[in-house]
Amino acid sequence: MARILVIEDNRENLKLATLLLLNAGHVVLSAIDAESGLILARGEHPDLILMDIQLPGMDGLAATALLKQDPATAAIPVIALTALAMKADQEKSRLAGCDAYIAKPLRYKELYAAIDSLMGLTTRSVASADSAADQLS
Numbered sequence: 769m770a771r772i773l774v775i776e777d778n779r780e781n782l783k784l785a786t787l788l789l790l791n792a793g794h795v796v797l798s799a800i801d802a803e804s805g806l807i808l809a810r811g812e813h814p815d816l817i818l819m820d821i822q823l824p825g826m827d828g829l830a831a832t833a834l835l836k837q838d839p840a841t842a843a844i845p846v847i848a849l850t851a852l853a854m855k856a857d858q859e860k861s862r863l864a865g866c867d868a869y870i871a872k873p874l875r876y877k878e879l880y881a882a883i884d885s886l887m888g889l890t891t892r893s894v895a896s897a898d899s900a901a902d903q904l905s
């Protein structure tokens with residue numbers, strides 16, 4: 769179970785992403801623009817962020833770049849979501865600091881696989897920190 773922030777301006781897509789995440793047992797936070805998403809990311813420190821690229825005002829790439837420049841939020845994995853499944857977009861999202869990339873429409877297997885691979889890294893490091901703590905106590 770993870771706390772996942774979804775930043776997505778399209779209400780249907782937001783609803784779908786939320787449903788898929790809830791079905792997988794995650795806790796969902798959501799924002800419909802980058803500005804309020806950044807405030808939530810800084811205040812709530814989610815375990816992972818699903819970031820739509822095309823947002824009104826600041827876009828998802830600029831928002832990701834800000835998160836990755838801030839030491840307080842740099843470690844939060846960001847999965848970019850875009851309707852434009854083009855090679856140039858993948859490259860741009862990587863340059864902005866996104867950790868993974870998913871083309872919309874969202875497919876649950878692809879979404880869960882991306883989350884598992886990013887959270888797996890986090891889970892392992894948390895697990896080893898826990899077992900180290902157990903040995904100390």
Ligand code: MN
Pocket residue numbers: 776777778820821822823
């Ligand atoms: Mn959008």
